[in-house]
Amino acid sequence: MSSISQLATRNSQLLAWHGWNLAVPDTWNPVKVDGTWDQGLMLLADMHQAKLGLRWRRAKRGDPEKWADRALKDEVGNLAAKQAAGFAMPESTDWKVSKLYADTDPPGRDVWVGWSNQSSRVLEIVHHVKTRDTFFEQQVLPTVSDTPESGEQAWSIFDLSCKTPSGWKMQWFRLNAGDLTLSFKSKKKSANVRQIGPATLALTRLKLDDWIGQIDKSLRKIYREIDDLSDTTLDLPNRTLTGRRGVLYRKRRLFWAVMFTKKLDVIGVHDEVRNRLFIAQGDDEPAMREMLKSMGWAKKA
Amino acid sequence: MLFRKKKPHMSAEQALDAKPVRLVEAEMQPLPDGGGMLKVSLKQPKWGQRLFRLPESSTKSFEFDAIGVFVWDNIDGKTNVQQIIKRLAKRYDLNLREAQVPTVKFLEMLIKKGLVGVPMEKK
Numbered sequence: 057m058s059s060i061s062q063l064a065t066r067n068s069q070l071l072a073w074h075g076w077n078l079a080v081p082d083t084w085n086p087v088k089v090d091g092t093w094d095q096g097l098m099l100l101a102d103m104h105q106a107k108l109g110l111r112w113r114r115a116k117r118g119d120p121e122k123w124a125d126r127a128l129k130d131e132v133g134n135l136a137a138k139q140a141a142g143f144a145m146p147e148s149t150d151w152k153v154s155k156l157y158a159d160t161d162p163p164g165r166d167v168w169v170g171w172s173n174q175s176s177r178v179l180e181i182v183h184h185v186k187t188r189d190t191f192f193e194q195q196v197l198p199t200v201s202d203t204p205e206s207g208e209q210a211w212s213i214f215d216l217s218c219k220t221p222s223g224w225k226m227q228w229f230r231l232n233a234g235d236l237t238l239s240f241k242s243k244k245k246s247a248n249v250r251q252i253g254p255a256t257l258a259l260t261r262l263k264l265d266d267w268i269g270q271i272d273k274s275l276r277k278i279y280r281e282i283d284d285l286s287d288t289t290l291d292l293p294n295r296t297l298t299g300r301r302g303v304l305y306r307k308r309r310l311f312w313a314v315m316f317t318k319k320l321d322v323i324g325v326h327d328e329v330r331n332r333l334f335i336a337q338g339d340d341e342p343a344m345r346e347m348l349k350s351m352g353w354a355k356k357a
Numbered sequence: 358m359l360f361r362k363k364k365p366h367m368s369a370e371q372a373l374d375a376k377p378v379r380l381v382e383a384e385m386q387p388l389p390d391g392g393g394m395l396k397v398s399l400k401q402p403k404w405g406q407r408l409f410r411l412p413e414s415s416t417k418s419f420e421f422d423a424i425g426v427f428v429w430d431n432i433d434g435k436t437n438v439q440q441i442i443k444r445l446a447k448r449y450d451l452n453l454r455e456a457q458v459p460t461v462k463f464l465e466m467l468i469k470k471g472l473v474g475v476p477m478e479k480k
Contacts, residue, residue, distance in 0.1 A: 069452075085454035103439060103457060104370055214452045233458040234451070254449045257423050260390040331450060 068195075070354040072212040073098060074226065075175055076112065079199040084108060086213060086231075093205060093225060094177075108196070109182040120153040120171040127169045127180055132157055143168060146198050150174055156193065159185060166192050172202040210353065211238060215332075216251045217354035218347050234258075240347075244317075247338030248272075249347050254331045267333060268300055268324040278316050279304040290325050290348055297334075299325030304337075323348060330355070365477055373442075375475045377464060378434040385430075391423035397472070419472070424449070428463055432473055438464065 069082040074093045080100060084107045088099040095113040099106060115123070128137035140157035148154075152171040159166055166183040181200070183192040203209060209220045213229075216236040227239040227246065237250040252258045252267065262270075269282045281304075288301035304320040306313065317339040324335040325348065334351050336344040367375070385393040396416045405411075421429060427448060431441045438460070446456035467473035 083453055085452060087454070103373055103442070103453065214455055233455045253451070257391070257449075260392075260423070 070212045070217070071098075071100075072210040072217070072354065074112070075177075075203045075205065075209060076110065076179065077199070077201045077203070077210065077212075078196060080108065080196060089213070089229070089231070106184055108184070110179065111182075112177050112179045115171055115176050115178045123171065123178065124153045124155045124169045127178070128155060128157055128167060131167045131169075131180065131182065132165070140167075143193070143197065145170070145200070147201065150202060156197070158193070160188075162186060162188050168192075168197055168200075170200070174202040174204045177202070212354035215253065215355075216249075217350075217352055218249055219350035219353060221343055221346055224343065242340070242343070245338065245340040245343070247336060247340055247344045247347060249344075249351065250335040250337075251351065252333040252335070255326055255328070255333045256331060258333055259326070264300055264324055264326055264333065268302055268322050268335060271304065275304070275320075278306060278310060278313065279320060280307055282322065288323060288325075290323075290345065292349060295329070297325040297327055299323060299334075327352070367475075367477070371477075372461075372475075373439040374437050375477075376434055376437045377432050377467075377473045377475050379429075379432055379472065380474045381472055385421070385426060387426075388420070391426070393421045393426040393429070395419040395421060395429070395472070419470070424459065425463060428460055429467075432467075 067082055068079045071078050071080055071086075073089070074091070074096060083102045084100040085102075086098055087101045087106075088097070090097050097112075098110045100108040125137060128140050136157060139160070140155045143154045143156035145151050145154050150173050152173055154168070154170045156168045157166065162185045164185060166185055168181045168183075170179050172179060179200070179202070181197070183196070185192070207222050209224065211218050211220065214231060214236055216238065218238065220240050224240040224242040224247070227241045229239065230237040234254075235250070235252050237248055239248040240246065258267065265285055268285065271279060271281070282302035285300045285302040288299055290297040290299065301324075302322045304322060306316055306318050310316070320337055320339055321341045321344065322335065322337045323341075323344060324333060326333055330352055332352075334348050336348050338344050381397045383395050383397045385395050387393050396418050399411055399415045399417055401411045424445065427445060428441060431444060442453065442457045442460050445451065445460055446453050449456070464473060468475065
């Protein structure tokens with residue numbers, strides 16, 4: 057996992073989503089994100105046009121070579137699919153099959169298909185090319201990697217990056233400009249991490265206590281407002297972040313609603329160096345703290 | 358419907374290359390939170406002169422947050438939308454997409470309010 061962060065260069069950013077990791081230019085950003093670990097898609101675009109499309113799903117049983125041929129045929133047609141060739145990935149043992157079709161007469165699209173050994177999922181990447189260059193083959197494809205479902209997961213999208221301990225899966229996400237939230241669950245436990253930025257602007261609108269006190273609409277009927285907040289700290293390898301911590305208690309009249317946990321911990325910290333507010337809410341404080349500590353792992357120093 | 362003026366169509370590329378201009382002459386008064394207040398004098402519509410008369414000093418106020426002030430300051434008729442987005446991203450250490458969405462929405466709102474216009478070249 058540590059090698060992933062080294063993939064980013066000066067003008068690139070890391071994208072980590074549902075186990076997939078890759079480095080893309082920092083001008084390419086997600087415009088459409090959908091799906092789960094088992095199946096999903098992501099579309100990246102720059103300010104002018106679509107650039108890269110990713111589509112993944114859990115692999116069914118069968119011959120990987122045959123699947124790759126069929127996937128390419130569906131995407132680019134029979135004749136073009138015959139021109140596809142095997143593509144050597146840096147970690148060749150991680151992939152059962154890896155094939156690339158490069159459009160010989162751009163504008164068009166290059167298509168790469170791969171069957172990951174790590175998670176037994178298949179990934180299709182479509183790159184929209186205007187002129188023939190080797191950027192996709194040499195800069196993007198070699199950075200594509202996968203992580204097994206059972207291990208620690210890295211997440212990085214837009215400006216938000218964090219890591220979740222093993223066993224935590226994504227529940228939902230909300231990606232508003234300047235206010236990004238990822239929600240995770242592990243068996244019966246859940247945790248949300250939220251990043252608000254720039255903090256200087258956010259704190260002129262509301263104090264940190266008020267940001268922490270903001271309860272999601274769906275939970276407002278179930279939990280009481282936070283009444284007392286205490287100071288807390290978060291130790292990072294090279295510095296300590298200060299913040300506030302509170303507890304949301306389930307409303308007394310909802311004593312029977314056992315499907316909702318009795319209390320939710322809320323931790324909010326202000327990272328002055330990165331000018332961001334990080335807020336975690338959930339019922340597993342150690343995991344929340346781990347997630348908060350890993351916030352910003354993909355950001356270049 | 359028949360006589361409605363057709364709205365000029367703009368592609369995404371054209372919109373990003375467009376250089377917005379201010380349509381009102383007003384001073385932005387800074388606010389303590391980093392934002393600003395724009396007071397625009399109201400113009401009497403011709404059709405309304407017979408019905409009622411606006412006092413000459415009547416103004417309309419628009420409150421901007423710090424990002425709004427930054428975008429307003431960059432609207433000078435020389436800077437295109439793409440440059441404004443890049444400057445905003447650099448100023449607040451934002452991702453380009455994170456800067457693009459609020460900037461475009463904000464400019465759309467300013468255009469709707471009649472504070473900003475986008476000159477278009479005749480075909």
